[in-house]
Amino acid sequence: MLALGLCLVFLAVSGAGAFPEALAAKNISQKEAEFDKTYTDAVNSELLNIYTFNHTVIRNRTEGVRVTVNVLSEQKETPVLFVMRQKEAVVSFQVPLILRGLYQRKYLYQDVSRTLCQPQTKSELETQFFYVDVSTLSARNASYQLRVTRVENFVLRTNERFSFNATAAQPQYFKYMFPEGVDSVIVKVTSGMAFPCSVMSIQDILCPVYDLDNNVAFIGMYQTMTKKAAITVQKKDFPSNSFYVVVVVKTEDQACGGSLHYYPLSTDEPVDEGSRQKALDVVVSPAITATVYIRATLFCLGIFLSFYLLTLFIACWETWRFLWCLAGHPHITPDSLLGHPPYDGYGHGYGSFGGGLGLPGLTPAPPCALADRSLENMASRPRLDSLSSVEEDDYDTLADIESDKNVIRTKQYLSVADLARKDKRVLRKKYQIYFWNIATIAVFYALPVIQLVITYQTVVNVTGNQDICYYNxxxxxxxxNLSAFNNILSNLGYVLLGLLFLLIILQREISYNRALMRNDMQALECGIPKHFGLFYAMGTALMMEGLLSACYHVCPNYTNFQFDTSFMYMIAGLCMLKLYQKRHPDINASAYSAYACLAIVIFFSVVGVVFGKENTVFWIVFSIIHIIATLLLSTQLYYMGRWKLDSGIPRRILHVLYTDCVRQCSGPMYVDRMVLLVMGNIINWSLAAYGLVVRPNDFASYLLAIGICNLLLYFAFYIIMKLRSSERIKLIPLLCIICTSVVWGFALFFFFQGLSTWQKTPAESRQHNRDCILLSFFDDHDIWHFLSSIAMFGSFLVLLTLDDDLDCVQRDKIYVF
Known part of the structure; x- marks a missing residue:
């Protein structure tokens, strides 16, 4: 009866596949077995061996039991089946153990070791039995060795490192219990060897434990790893206040960036366990507390709100200095300043930041209409009494101005008055479109992005696959539900500083409109024409960069990297357009053409990220388009738009080359412009050649580098030409330039630390992970977010204030370059 009962139990637990085997079994051998003793036996189709073990389970003490088997006979068609029956759980496996890899490649393992989970007990002391059944369908004897041991150090201790070895057929797992007062821990698994590839998993206390390569991803959270893996575990996610740390060595290394030929090609030969064994260390340490979250959030808010306080302080200080100036000079009254604000070395006047980015002088200068500033001191430039040969009043309609474009724009020396002839209301509406278009783009771009990253985060939380996102x-x-809140919080600076910049622009526009309403001659006839639409677009782009960068860092990976860079391209493009607009207000690009070009750039960014890594055709096409676009833009800038792209352009090019280079060797008519454009073409052609030869993995960053290099070149040219024209840089923009350059330097240092990279596999990316360096909350990339947002804000202020020294200079005395 006992033998019949055991047979029925064996049928129930071993499944339908073992049913013929059970029927064929005629003899059952049951043995009382002991721990730490090796049993060498044999089974065949007519013999079933059952080993009975008993051990004492204490409620407050957890022990692991490990079963190690080694089949000495090689019988691939009739493997040996091992079934471990215990309370609340059954674990079974065959030897040779077959694990499948890429392309259904089979790997056979003769030496298998598994850990049995410990069932829960309600009593203080309980003796539990478990059984190991060994059977086979082979008619010949199959020899094997069986050994059952207790696992020492099965329970991990907080902040104590534990070392162990694992293979694909000998996985390891350990238990961790949350101590009192600890709500979150970080589990770190490290190894001195990159390969073989491994998987680290966090699973709830359930039986059986999924600890093989083909089932470790079924439940819990998991990561592939080479040398590093880390998972933050929260107590609220585990009702039993404990969890298992499971480490499995994979059969192949493709998931970690390895190659397939590293493994034996034959699927019939057993895998050498020695070549696939990995030494690992595991340590569990408490994660940060709620106090650290609060302190880090307040720190982040404090940094950027301090810029608001500084702005308010400067505004109050400038206002006080201005009133003090009036009080010290009774002959100067506010009424006398309505028409002619004083001009001084620092340029207090309409539209100044906080009432004036400079300090009002003690001695009033002559108003704009009486200011005498000639161009005779400009280097290598002849004296011109007036660079504007035709006044705007000479025209009745905009059509008249259009007919005279070739006469004005082809002069050798142009003034801002020559390129500021269109009606101010027309230009104001033209440049306002920049803001409204980017606001529309932002809405339609951001909404699907937010929906997508929420979906990404949901997938990560539900599946537990932490290889989807490339965090540090x-x-x-x-x-x-956010996995990396610190990377999202650090983007707050872009939003707050972008909003502050919009407020500064609004204040300047209000002051300027008031000056226009009172027919202020300085506002009407002097200085660089004030158009604020591009500034509003820049501030909006900075805010959107913060929002989309935060969305990208919800789940950073190669499929959504363009979210983080799209508005960087826009910021670079808008800054270049604003620099050009300062001296060319009438001929600057329209918002529609500008955003269309930026859309093409973003299109190439997406195509380059997805297809451009090893695609030679893509790099050839992109390099050709890059060079052609550079040449077309150079021609547009050199001739101020007075050329046509049609079928006759080759003939005109040949004519120019013949007349200027063959018949007579004459230099370029516009020397300054030619120098800039030659340097720009050299840089862009070099970048195109670099991309074609090197083919950088991060195409989006390469494309952004092209935009930044062109922006820096144009900005440097603008400053050099400003100084050559005997203009000067005032104190406030000079301080902004110096401070911004320093901040950019530190920002780039932290940017190039490279804490993760989606150009590699998730496991390889984790090799670059590093601990927090600021407040135990922010890492190097978070500091890059802080510094780059401040640097961008400072760069915008430089563009805003760079030409404040010209506010009291007549426009026909301001040189165009």
Missing amino acids: FLCAHPLG
């Missing part, structure tokens, strides 16, 4: 896992602090 050693410094990824979750909050709610």
